[in-house]
C-alpha cells in the first residue's frame with residue numbers, strides 16, 4: 001500500500017500559498033514519495049476514466065526508468081518554427097522558477113518532469129492528421145509514477161495560486177487517494193477488431209523513391225529518408241491501454257511510449273535512442289541499415305552477416321555515425337564510439353548499430369543536444385538541411401511527431417529522448433502507422449518498399465493485424 005503523509009501536502013501547500021502571495025503569481029509545488037511497487041501499466045489504466053487524453057507512458061529498453069504521467073499540471077506548447085527547442089527550454093525554466101520541490105531522492109525522473117516532444121519538421125504544411133499535436137508539445141503531469149532502480153515513487157505536481165486555501169490541497173489528496181486505490185479496468189474485454197487496412201499511395205511512393213534516386217545520382221544530396229503511411233479502421237474505439245499492453249508483451253527490447261493529446265494518442269515501440277543525459281554523461285545511438293530476421297538461427301545469422309558486410313548499408317550507416325559524432329563534438333569534451341557497427345536484433349528486423357558515449361560540457365542542456373542531433377541522417381538525410389527540404393517537398397505524408405524526438409527532461413536537467421519510429425497515431429476507431437527508410441543513390445524502390453512493410457509490423461501486430 002501507499003504510505004503518503006496527507007498532512008505533508010497540506011502544510012507544504014500552505015507555505016507555497018504564502019510564497020505565491022509574496023510573488024503575486026502562481027507557483028509550482030512538487031512532492032515525491034517512495035511507495036510499494038505498483039505495476040506501471042495498471043497505474044496508466046487507472047487514469048483512464050478520469051484523465052483520458054491526459055496520460056503518458058515511457059520505458060527504455062532495459063527499464064532503467066519507467067514513467068507514467070496522469071493529468072496535466074502544465075502544458076508547454078508552441079507552433080513556432082524557429083528556435084523551438086530554446087523556447088520550450090525557457091518556458092520550462094520559467095515554470096520551475098521559485099517552485100517548491102520536496103524530493104529527498106537522487107534518482108533521475110523524479111519530481112517535476114516534462115514529457116513530450118517535437119514534430120519532425122515545423123515548416124511542413126500541417127494536415128488534419130496531426131491537428132491535436134502542436135509542433136512542440138510537453139506535459140508536466142499532475143501525478144507521476146516513476147520506477148527507477150527497481151524502486152517505485154509517486155510525484156505530485158500542483159500549481160497553487162495566491163488565493164488557494166487548505167481545501168484545494170484536500171481536494172488533491174482525495175483525488176490522489178482515489179487514483180491509487182481505484183480498481184484496474186479490464187482491458188481484455190472486447191479488443192478492437194481490424195476491419196480495413198489501406199496503404200496510402202504505395203505506387204506513388206515507389207515513384208517518389210525512384211525520382212529521389214535520380215536526384216541522388218547527380219546532385220549534392222547523399223541520402224534522403226522517405227516515409228509512408230498505413231491507415232487502419234477498427235470496429236470500435238481503440239483503447240491505448242490495450243495496445244500498450246500488447247507492445248509491452250511483444251517489444252520489450254524497445255523504448256515504449258504513449259503520448260495522449262486532446263483525444264488522440266501517439267504510441268510506439270522504437271529501438272532508437274536520440275540522446276540520453278545523466279549529469280555530464282551523454283549517450284546516443286547510430287541506427288541505420290536494415291535487414292529482416294531469419295526464419296531459423298542459421299538464416300538469421302547469415303542475414304546478419306550479410307548486413308554487416310553490405311556496402312550500401314554500411315555507407316548509409318556511416319553517414320549517421322559521422323553526423324552524430326560532429327553534432328556531439330560541439331558540446332562534448334570526449335567521445336567514445338566503436339569503429340565498426342554491430343547488430344541490433346529486434347523481433348521483426350535487424351539493424352546496424354553503433355552506440356556513442358560522450359562527456360559533455362557544463363552548459364550543454366539536453367534540449368540543446370536534441371536540437372543539434374535532430375534529424376540525424378537515419379531519419380532526415382545528408383546534408384541535413386537539404387534532405388529535410390527534399391522531404392518537405394516530395395513526401396506526401398504529414399509526419400507530425402513520427403521520426404522526431406520524444407522523451408522527458410527532469411528538473412535537474414537529466415532525461416532521455418528517443419526517435420519516435422515504429423509508431424502510430426490512434427484516432428478513435430482509426431489509426432495511422434508510419435514507416436520510412438534511407439534512400440541512397442543505389443537504392444531500389446521495390447526493396448525499400450518491402451523494408452517499410454517490415455517496419456510497420458510491430459505496431460500492426462500490437463493492433464491485432466498480421
Ligand SMILES: C=C(O[C@@H]1C=C(C(=O)O)C=C[C@H]1O)C(=O)O
Nearest residue numbers: 288289290378421435436437438
Ligand atoms: C525510418 C525508420 O527507420 C530508420 C531507418 C533505418 C534504415 O533505413 O535502415 C533503420 C533504422 C531507423 O533509423 C522507420 O522505422 O520508420
